[in-house]
Amino acid sequence: MNLKRYEPLSLFSQLQNEVNKLFDNRAGILDGGENFPTITTAEWAPAVDIKEEPDRFVVKADLPGVQSKDVDVSMENGMLSIKGERKAETQDEHDGYKRVECSYGSFYRRFSLPTTANADKITAKLKDGVLEVVIPKKEGVQPRKISVQG
Numbered sequence: 001m002n003l004k005r006y007e008p009l010s011l012f013s014q015l016q017n018e019v020n021k022l023f024d025n026r027a028g029i030l031d032g033g034e035n036f037p038t039i040t041t042a043e044w045a046p047a048v049d050i051k052e053e054p055d056r057f058v059v060k061a062d063l064p065g066v067q068s069k070d071v072d073v074s075m076e077n078g079m080l081s082i083k084g085e086r087k088a089e090t091q092d093e094h095d096g097y098k099r100v101e102c103s104y105g106s107f108y109r110r111f112s113l114p115t116t117a118n119a120d121k122i123t124a125k126l127k128d129g130v131l132e133v134v135i136p137k138k139e140g141v142q143p144r145k146i147s148v149q150g
Contacts, residue, residue: 013045046131048060048061055136059132060132062129063129063131066084078117079111079113081108084107116138118135118136118137118138
């Protein structure tokens, strides 16, 4: 018996990607700019994990085959943006490919950060196909233990 991971929201994600491609190609107006800040268009979207720790947030994005020179991480107005491109190898139909499932092209992910994030000290590194963005929390807002007298 084989186990298969059930991901009910993956169909919605695929649908959103297809709708984004449709509007990107036809209308040319839904570009994630100032008029539509929550709509993003891209050829594919990398999987992302976001973890909150007591003193920081850690964002990890799967970017296999992407070089650090092809990734741009920026922070503006409380929004963390990760964009870049995975370049496809030139493939000839005679190379024996029967199916190509790997996504190539540009990607764009955007996340709203809480006010506790320290935008001035964000770091990012790409190693072994995983982008890790570390967002420290501001000093004054970190949780502290309060002793209970009694």
